[in-house]
Amino acid sequence: MLRIYNTVARDKQDFVPMEAGKVRMYVCGMTVYDYCHLGHARVMVVFDMVTRWLRASGYAVTYVRNITDIDDKIIKRAGENGESLRALTDRFIAAMHQDADALGVLRPDHEPRATEFVPQMQSLIQRLEARGLAYRASSGDVNYSVRKFAGYGRLSGKSLDELRAGERVDVADGKQDPLDFVLWKHAKPSEPDEAKWASPWGDGRPGWHIECSAMSSELLGPRFDIHGGGADLQFPHHENEIAQSEGAHGHTFVNYWMHNGFVRVDDEKMSKSLGNFFTIREVLQKYDAEVVRFFILRAHYRSPLNYSDAHLDDARGALTRLYTTLKNVPPASCPVEWSSPAGQRFKAAMDDDFNTPEAMAVLFELSNEANRTADAQVSGELQALAAVLGLLGRSPDDFLKGRALAGGLDDAQIEALIVQRAEAKKARDFAKADDVRERLKQQGIVLEDSAGGTTWRRV
CATH class of the missing domain: 3.40.50.620 (HUPs)
Structure with a gap:
């Protein structure tokens, strides 16, 4: 109940x-x-x-x-x-x-x-x-x-x-x-x-x-x-x-x-009267909107929510892990199965005064299992349960290769830097190639080289 x-x-x-x-x-x-x-x-x-x-x-x-x-x-x-x-x-x-x-x-x-x-x-x-x-x-x-x-x-x-x-x-x-x-x-x-x-x-x-x-x-x-x-x-x-x-x-x-609970900045309630507030629009200039939603739901609704770039960066990394699972293990389409072990744990958490932190822990358990087993049914259950919270509703590529809100680099700029790096490697200018990789890494962009070329994702 x-x-x-x-x-x-x-x-x-x-x-x-x-x-x-x-x-x-x-x-x-x-x-x-x-x-x-x-x-x-x-x-x-x-x-x-x-x-x-x-x-x-x-x-x-x-x-x-x-x-x-x-x-x-x-x-x-x-x-x-x-x-x-x-x-x-x-x-x-x-x-x-x-x-x-x-x-x-x-x-x-x-x-x-x-x-x-x-x-x-x-x-x-x-x-x-x-x-x-x-x-x-x-x-x-x-x-x-x-x-x-x-x-x-x-x-x-x-x-x-x-x-x-x-x-x-x-x-x-x-x-x-x-x-x-x-x-x-x-x-x-x-x-x-x-x-x-x-x-x-x-x-x-x-x-x-x-x-x-x-x-x-x-x-x-x-x-x-x-x-x-x-x-x-x-x-x-x-x-x-x-x-x-x-x-x-x-x-x-x-x-x-x-x-x-309150949203807090430096241990003070965020409010217009204190002048320490951030509009939603300002935050969305730096962070994907789903990252912000994830950040809010990751805390129990009655607990204080401590705002900082570090906490939002952490939320972005955590959400990226879930989307990476869906990319690597494409989910099978399936309805929520409340009688499954994961469904039971998720439901028990939500029925306990909407305990979203515990419910999200179930999502990460499923992510780990899907990564370990490459089971599309497990990945599908992850996506179905997350949808109950209004999460993981986009294609993984849309999230992982969306506009770079941190650092101000958009897709075209990232792709141009990857081309520069490839040209530098071809010219055996490995120092320049490493500089490009490091620059992207500092902006939260990870490059992955393979025989088919270079791909990138956010962390």
Whole structure:
């Protein structure tokens, strides 16, 4: 049976969906005012892996990942650029899709934009008002009264007193308590008309937290199976979602909460606020997209992921070994056989809270066996199991002789250097020939000489 680490329970639990054979899952997506960074890539790849495994396990999955397309940062960036909010967000949504597609991330079943669900958000706020959990502040905002919701802090494991320690009430924002958060933001005169909606509380726009409560309940129902996102969203975003949704509907919001770990650089969380982030596009200028996907899945989704060129170089070398096996032992086409020893080990790993490091260890066991036995069936099983993770889907030659992302050498440049080396050897200028080989080696290109000529591959 599949077991999932449930953040709210702080333990692995048997996964029992609300409806047999069906899974409803919501994941917090991107705020689209800039290009996605590697932290976003991890969210997309991790929950793509989760979706793939659930479907491979026989579940019919409805996967929703939202887009936040109205936000302070979006308004600010659009103003700086002199463009409309829609033009800005459309541009970065298209860029996000390009990045996700490159990483082999399947599109969610639904990808709601916050601006398309404002009426549902207003209806939810009205329900909270009717239940005495929301109030109109002197600032014109509508706020959530945290202390009136008994379960607040359950997800993060923090008491209200701990959360309030060191806080103070800012009279200017009209909050009754510093823990209260905004549900509806009163429009500012300086904000563009496209950032304002008419409401019972005056023109304004939704707060960030209410967006996900409204979109998830509209598309999946007021209670569903899995809610996921990055660990940074556990508090306050997901805590506030629980308060809103359970406060409005009077019952459990989500059965299983999943959070992936941070991407770290020099032992600090990668983030735009710290200025230590790398966009997906920047990383893909140096590394093949499948290498990046492999790098992300090689770590357990709940563990910190340490970013460095050395770790990505290692991932590239490991993935190269798998593709080299497929090249040397062309795989027989075969379906996944879960009853085989390798299939059983792979399934056991994935059913243990999506343990991709253990599942990948099975792939390398199969690679070693295929290399030793030259058995096409073993190579076929390697390819079939890897496909469950969205890996090894290309021809080996396509991967092994693809564009040289490290060092900036493309195929034509590599081939030209190989010709130079051959001419040098013919002229008995072995020093020059060795220099060419060494130059290519430093760029991660290995030459293999045979009676039929020279071939090359990446390591």
